[in-house]
Amino acid sequence: MSEQQATTSARALLSLLGVAVCTSASGCIAHPEVSGKVIIRREGEELVLDTGSNGTRVVDASGEVAGGCIVRNQSELSVTVQKEGAAFSFFDLMDQTGLPHVSAEIDGKLYQGACEIIVQEQRGDPYEADVTAGPCDIIRNFDGSKARLVTTTFHVSDCSGAD
Template sequence: MNDPIANALARTLLPLFWVAVWSSGEGCRAFPEPEVSGKAVVTRAGEELVIDTGRDGTDGVGLDDHPIGLCVVRNAGDLSVVVDNGDDTGLSYVNIMAGGGLPHASAKIDGDLYQGACELIVQEQQGEPYEADVAAGPCDLVRLFDGAKARLETAVFHVSDCSGAD
């Protein structure tokens, strides 16, 4: 499979994944907008790539901001944190996720999706609604279809008002 097809497939499947995550669960409920702050560093072929919510990861972003920040909590232990700057150049998207006992990470670099198993550390805070510090890395990420490698060096995010939290 060539790169244009792989890119089109990744662009098509990613929104469908989020539709499934948002629509699964207990029906439609209104939630406050989630807020995410932090940054992630990925290396690929000796190049360091960074995605940052602003001011070295201290600015918080939500669904109406750029970059977009999103966090979803489904069940105890199921958490997804996403930062997406909406661009296909450099490191444009990071998702660290623990779901079904299988923690992993995804990163989009120059329009290509890389994925890999990656342990997450979640430190819940006392805030209401759901608030936590979430970290991942280092771990290897592999590009789909050809096995090219990148490495998530670190991803550290603070999340609050996560969608789906009880």
């Protein structure tokens, strides 16, 4: 998969996560709540993607930062945050059993890496958690340029479920 295809796929996932799902039988599923902050260091520069108020503001449809989360099989969690027009514009982490990894788009280029992700379920609810990752190295696809994921801290709730 090319870098452009990977970026397009990641953005499509974000769009799917941001839409409320409604059915006549069950009503609407709440929009996932995501708040947090990601810090990446690249070539001596610190890049920050923040949902607002130092990572405490929950993203919503009217804000400049979009976000979403999904829980698969009540054990795998994905969290995505995007801010259009920023140098550091996209971040996704996937706590997938045996394959935890992160992706970041910086200056239109995709960086990826295998990073330890810690998910602390809240109140026994698999759809609400505090999620942290880092520090770890992430690599730009195709040329091997490195950046450092310094820290990631998210609080998510009402994550969509998928089996």
